[in-house]
Amino acid sequence: MLTIHGVTRSRASRLVWLCHELGLAFDQVPVIQAYRLARPEAADAPLNTRSPSFLALSPMGAIPVLEDDGLVLAESLAGTLYLARRYDRDGIGPQDAAEDALMMQWSFYAATAIEPDALTILFLHGPGRVQSGDDAALVANAAERLVRPLKVLEDHLSVHSHLTGGRFTVADLNMAEILRYAQGHGELMGQFPAVGAWLAGCQARPAFQAMWQARMAEPE
Ligand SMILES: N[C@@H](CCC(=O)N[C@@H](CS)C(=O)NCC(=O)O)C(=O)O
Structure with a gap:
């Protein structure tokens, strides 16, 4: 177990x-x-x-x-x-060494190029949060730094349905859960419609919804 x-x-x-x-x-x-x-x-x-x-x-x-x-x-x-x-x-995992490498690549890209700034947005930009001038500057810097990796994703997802393999895989899951931290920044995310559509598709999956229900049932 x-x-x-x-x-x-x-x-x-x-x-x-x-x-x-x-x-x-x-x-x-x-x-x-x-x-x-x-x-x-x-x-x-x-x-x-x-x-x-x-x-x-x-x-x-x-x-x-x-x-x-x-x-x-x-x-x-x-x-x-x-x-x-x-x-x-259902092919959520890699079918060969090349796919394995690509799934690791996207996952590490999410963790290194996106997660730190996305977390800044999550912690300082939440709804109803009163932002001091310092916090607003930190959020603005984080959003600015995220433009480059989000543009990479936007270009990729404008021509591919998923990050790799033409299907939903663990790479999409890892990236989607990390990008979720920045999702509350409408002005930033609104610049990347293909990313938004792909993220909505990931979060519409029954398995995501089951996780989300469990998460919402926990005390804040
Ligand atoms: N790189 C680690 C980060 C783990 C991490 O920072 N976890 C947070 C919660 S999401 C935590 O445990 N923080 C509490 C603490 O550090 O005491 C991973 O992805 O597992």
Whole structure:
């Protein structure tokens, strides 16, 4: 049995979505981010990323952690790429080494060229958030830096239905979950209609919806 350590309101969403795509049953241990707790070290604090028992499993001290038959993976994208390869269904995983490389390429591009600035937008640009001048400048810089990778995606998705292989794969899932962080920036995303249409298609999938329902059911 697979175990996902981490609440769904975290990067664990990637693993939860993929397990639904692949039809995989999993246990979920609701480890929460320490920064969301007032006193994560308190004896009565819920299991969190600073809890000794969690740190014993993963010294990196972040969620999600995926466990499968003794294998422990503490990077979300290592987890999704592993699951797609090991338990492929409907070609969500790679069919050969070249596809494998392309799926890694898009996933690493998402994590390096997009995720840091997209997270800035998620944390500082949310609806109803009062923005100080400093925050507004950080968001503007992040949005400006995202134009280049989003243009790369826009050009690609204007001529391809998906990132690779002409079908929905783990590369689309990894990219979509990372791009979601910037989705609240309508002015930025509105410049890239092909990206918007592709993202809407990813998020319309029943497996995404199942993950989203679980995520919304968790306390904020
Ligand atoms: N690169 C890591 C990042 C993991 C990460 O930063 N996770 C956040 C939650 S989404 C976390 O656990 N933060 C709490 C903490 O660092 O204590 C991955 O993709 O798995």
